[in-house]
Amino acid sequence: MQPGIITYSRNVFLPLTNVCHNRCSYCIFKTPVKDGCVMPKADVLSTLDLGVKSGCTEALFTFGERPGLEDGFLEYIRRYGYETILEYCYDMSLSAIEMGILPHTNAGILDYNELEWLGDVNASMGLMLETTADIPAHKNSPGKKPEVRIGMMEDAGKLKIPFTTGLLLGIGETPSDRTESLEVIESLHKRYGHIQEVIIQNFCPKEGTSMEKWPVPAKEEICDTINLAREILPDDISIQIPPNLSDASELIECGVNDLGGVSPVTIDYVNPEHPWPEIENLKNIIGKRRLEERLCIYQKYIDKGWYPERLSGLIDKLNKDIQHRSYK
Numbered sequence: 362m363q364p365g366i367i368t369y370s371r372n373v374f375l376p377l378t379n380v381c382h383n384r385c386s387y388c389i390f391k392t393p394v395k396d397g398c399v400m401p402k403a404d405v406l407s408t409l410d411l412g413v414k415s416g417c418t419e420a421l422f423t424f425g426e427r428p429g430l431e432d433g434f435l436e437y438i439r440r441y442g443y444e445t446i447l448e449y450c451y452d453m454s455l456s457a458i459e460m461g462i463l464p465h466t467n468a469g470i471l472d473y474n475e476l477e478w479l480g481d482v483n484a485s486m487g488l489m490l491e492t493t494a495d496i497p498a499h500k501n502s503p504g505k506k507p508e509v510r511i512g513m514m515e516d517a518g519k520l521k522i523p524f525t526t527g528l529l530l531g532i533g534e535t536p537s538d539r540t541e542s543l544e545v546i547e548s549l550h551k552r553y554g555h556i557q558e559v560i561i562q563n564f565c566p567k568e569g570t571s572m573e574k575w576p577v578p579a580k581e582e583i584c585d586t587i588n589l590a591r592e593i594l595p596d597d598i599s600i601q602i603p604p605n606l607s608d609a610s611e612l613i614e615c616g617v618n619d620l621g622g623v624s625p626v627t628i629d630y631v632n633p634e635h636p637w638p639e640i641e642n643l644k645n646i647i648g649k650r651r652l653e654e655r656l657c658i659y660q661k662y663i664d665k666g667w668y669p670e671r672l673s674g675l676i677d678k679l680n681k682d683i684q685h686r687s688y689k
């Protein structure tokens with residue numbers, strides 16, 4: 362974190378599948394197995410292409426967790442010539458790299474071997490901790506058990522994968538659960554040094570879910586949590602809020618220094634009712650501070666060489682591209 366500087370990454374969002382083995386009560390992203398439940402290859406490639414042409418540096422592969430455990434899914438993924446969604450993700454990541462955009466995958470829970478294998482085509486990866494509390498919203502989501510999430514973040518640390526995580530606020534956790542969640546992240550980072558950013562994301566109610574009428578977290582609560590994150594987390598971890606989900610200009614005053622992935626091309630498929638601000642308008646949100654574009658892998662990890670060798674040329678090229686843009 363550098364004082365006075367607010368960073369963001371220019372991305373395209375690729376929801377490879379909406380099928381998911383979890384059933385989080387706040388989520389509208391997940392869908393049943395049905396026609397169209399896997400994003401066609403032609404759409405992935407055209408989105409990547411549009412991304413590259415629009416100056417995006419990050420291909421965000423975010424999709425349902427362990428869709429292969431849902432009845433009938435295998436048939437759909439086989440139509441594309443793959444046995445698992447992760448094989449599809451691997452192959453599309455290779456295409457992304459070839460086209461000139463860096464993969465960042467958040468596929469939910471992966472085991473050590475899956476992480477190691479996918480890590481070889483990713484510049485960084487992510488998984489929201491959400492919360493360390495056992496909450497009713499997660500009672501049908503085996504992958505949201507805190508110990509499972511923490512276990513994967515520990516594996517990512519062992520594998521030296523630059524990592525994004527975060528808290529989802531207002532899903533039934535208490536203020537002390539938020540403290541505990543941030544302390545867990547701090548302790549993981551102390552041991553492995555791999556956490557590059559922590560997202561403080563506010564729950565947004567979705568029509569048709571059981572949490573449709575659930576109250577949203579107040580601005581003060583979000584701000585208090587950002588303050589708490591600043592106290593608990595070391596300075597080298599960025600604190601991110603998504604600028605489409607809350608009044609970012611007020612939250613920046615609370616200690617935020619990153620606006621995450623913003624897309625000039627794709628919508629936020631997790632929160633489709635919240636459009637991204639235009640990149641040009643981000644400057645209005647941040648007041649007197651300076652807006653700086655970044656890659657999905659932070660400079661610190663580039664310097665340490667925490668990326669697969671095959672990405673070395675591309676990281677170098679994109680770093681030059683964004684520096685060039687910032688001096689224009």
Ligand SMILES: O=c1nc2n(C[C@H](O)[C@H](O)[C@H](O)CO)c3cc(O)ccc3cc-2c(=O)[nH]1
Pocket residue numbers: 370372374419421465466467486487488489525526558560601603620621622623629630631632656657658
């Ligand atoms: O567009 C989005 N980006 C999301 N991102 C992407 C994030 O903003 C950027 O990919 C990172 O800042 C890397 O540049 C996530 C990344 C993670 O690893 C974990 C969770 C999220 C959540 C979202 C999200 O809901 N919408």
Ligand SMILES: C[C@H]1O[C@@H](n2cnc3c(N)ncnc32)[C@H](O)[C@@H]1O
Pocket residue numbers: 387388389423489491528529562563564565566567631632
């Ligand atoms: C990709 C991330 O999106 C978040 N997510 C899922 N559903 C919602 C919602 N209704 N409001 C805000 N964030 C949500 C979760 O934190 C998930 O990990």
Ligand code: SF4
Pocket residue numbers: 381382383384385388389390391424425426469502
């Ligand atoms: S938030 Fe992620 S894990 Fe939970 S149901 Fe939605 S897609 Fe699945």
